[in-house]
Amino acid sequence: MIRRIDDYRGIVDDETIHTIFMKARKFSNKHIVHINSTYQGGGVAEILTSLVSLMNDVGIFTGWRILYGSPDFFSITKKFHNALQGDQINLTNIKREIYEEYNEYFARFTHLNHDLVIVHDPQPLPLIKYYRKRQPWVWRCHVDLSSPNPELWEYLKSFILRYDMVIVSNENYKQNNLPVSQHVHYPTIDPLSAKNKPLNKTIIKKYLKKFGIPTDKPLITQISRFDKWKDPEGVIKVFELVKQEVDCRLVLCGNMATDDPEGQKIYERVVQKTKNNKDIILIMEENNILVNALQSTASVVIQKSLREGFGLTVSEALWKRRPVVASNVGGIPLQVIDGKTGFLVEPNDIPGFAKKVITLLKEPKLAQELGSNGRVHVKKNFLITRSLLDYLEVMNEVLY
Numbered sequence: 001m002i003r004r005i006d007d008y009r010g011i012v013d014d015e016t017i018h019t020i021f022m023k024a025r026k027f028s029n030k031h032i033v034h035i036n037s038t039y040q041g042g043g044v045a046e047i048l049t050s051l052v053s054l055m056n057d058v059g060i061f062t063g064w065r066i067l068y069g070s071p072d073f074f075s076i077t078k079k080f081h082n083a084l085q086g087d088q089i090n091l092t093n094i095k096r097e098i099y100e101e102y103n104e105y106f107a108r109f110t111h112l113n114h115d116l117v118i119v120h121d122p123q124p125l126p127l128i129k130y131y132r133k134r135q136p137w138v139w140r141c142h143v144d145l146s147s148p149n150p151e152l153w154e155y156l157k158s159f160i161l162r163y164d165m166v167i168v169s170n171e172n173y174k175q176n177n178l179p180v181s182q183h184v185h186y187p188t189i190d191p192l193s194a195k196n197k198p199l200n201k202t203i204i205k206k207y208l209k210k211f212g213i214p215t216d217k218p219l220i221t222q223i224s225r226f227d228k229w230k231d232p233e234g235v236i237k238v239f240e241l242v243k244q245e246v247d248c249r250l251v252l253c254g255n256m257a258t259d260d261p262e263g264q265k266i267y268e269r270v271v272q273k274t275k276n277n278k279d280i281i282l283i284m285e286e287n288n289i290l291v292n293a294l295q296s297t298a299s300v301v302i303q304k305s306l307r308e309g310f311g312l313t314v315s316e317a318l319w320k321r322r323p324v325v326a327s328n329v330g331g332i333p334l335q336v337i338d339g340k341t342g343f344l345v346e347p348n349d350i351p352g353f354a355k356k357v358i359t360l361l362k363e364p365k366l367a368q369e370l371g372s373n374g375r376v377h378v379k380k381n382f383l384i385t386r387s388l389l390d391y392l393e394v395m396n397e398v399l400y
């Protein structure tokens with residue numbers, strides 16, 4: 001869990017490590033805090049787990065607070081999340097009240113004397129309204145903002161306008177008519193986390209066995225929360241087509257984020273759809289080594305998202321040199337360069353997905369080449385040390 005920047009020597013070049021130390025020195029007396037709404041499940045918790053540790057290691061006092069919420073609060077913020085990604089929403093007064101009230105309540109017992117506050121995603125966005133603002137505040141929004149529901153956006157803007165900076169995950173998520181400075185940060189993965197570090201064959205075998213995953217047939221996997229935007233039901237349709245040509249297995253592995261109340265329902269639907277198919281294995285577990293073992297073993301990794309803020313799972317698979325077939329949405333095309341580091345398919349093109357998966361299963365040399373290119377691409381662009389540099393830049397901009 002505890003990360004030290006020295007541990008990244010040999011993974012990233014020495015120049016990157018030196019630059020981090022040089023840039024961090026300036027902030028050695030600064031105290032900053034990250035706030036989000038879940039400590040596990042989903043990409044944000046994943047990044048913060050490593051980043052907070054590293055920021056402390058380079059000498060910045062960095063805290064992490066989790067917004068407290070109830071099931072009704074999280075069911076509203078999940079609706080907000082969906083509407084920010086383009087869904088309709090019935091934005092009632094009661095929804096606004098519950099949303100704001102939990103933020104106000106949290107602000108009462110969470111005192112912030114930091115030099116900088118970084119708020120992640122919509123759940124804690126209104127907090128800013130309930131503090132005397134003594135320091136810069138940055139809103140880091142990780143969701144796909146390419147076409148947010150206009151009514152919701154107008155409402156959320158009343159909080160966003162109080163911020164000093166907004167950070168989004170893609171150039172086309174920047175918003176028009178927002179007079180707040182907007183930056184783009186691509187998310188990153190931690191090559192040293194239990195999820196991404198190299199595993200030896202014995203451990204991989206042990207974990208696959210423990211979770212009942214035979215390896216006598218090629219494995220296709222999608223590792224994603226059971227969420228409609230991740231389209232697990234679409235993955236099953238792709239698998240059924242692939243199976244007509246190549247004998248293989250599908251593993252759908254999805255954890256539950258504590259701030260996502262829809263997951264259970266979607267999981268149950270998927271269980272109903274797959275209960276008669278012995279070659280589809282469903283796993284609902286919070287287990288990083290298992291995810292690592294699956295991503296390291298898969299013959300093909302699918303990411304069939306309909307919307308995707310970034311999609312860390314794609315970089316995780318590429319880092320392990322896996323061939324990826326993924327939707328051409330959100331942040332995925334930054335990671336999958338079609339024909340070079342994997343294949344991109346339009347999100348609703350089920351036969352198109354199946355065709356590419358079949359190609360990769362039948363052409364291991366091509367699969368290997370794409371996987372190797374993927375590793376190089378991730379190493380250059382999507383490792384956690386780059387996020388650390390991005391935040392040092394942010395501090396430079398807002399603290400001076």
Ligand code: UDP
Pocket residue numbers: 041042043044046195223224225253254255285286287288291310311312313314316
């Ligand atoms: N994840 C996991 N177990 C699961 C499913 C997902 O640990 O069963 C992790 C996954 O490996 C990745 C993160 O959750 O690190 C998901 O991040 P991503 O950006 O892909 O999607 P998000 O959930 O944030 O929409």
